[in-house]
Amino acid sequence: MIKRAVILLLIMLTGCPGKGREGAESGSRRAVYIDNSRLCFSVDKNEVLSRYVLSTNAQxxxxxxxxxxxxLIYPETCFTVTLEAGISYGTSYTINGKHYYYTFIIDKAGNVLDLGRN
Structure with missing residues (x-):
């Protein structure tokens, strides 16, 4: 009984070891440019896109x-893709050797809502 209490106390004192680093393995959070059916991972001609994924985060x-x-260098960093309202999307990409991610949803009015903002 005392052993369990000590273990529980240690867990409570240490807290969550990953707190504040959520998504760290995916890189830094960085928005992508979205205009209707055009999505750009970068619009800077000095940046090189070397890896990218765009997926739905639905069921x-x-x-x-x-x-x-x-x-890929801008404008090759832009793609035409159909994004539906009410579906959450996630991106993961690498620019100039740095890893980034971004999650968003399109509302019924066609606005892009950042899912990472508080």
């Missing part, structure tokens, strides 16, 4: 865009 995972070992 059924659906990968809409993906590329690996690419060497």
């Amino acid at each position: 059924q995972y659906n990968e809409l865009l993906s590329g690996d070992f690419a060497h």
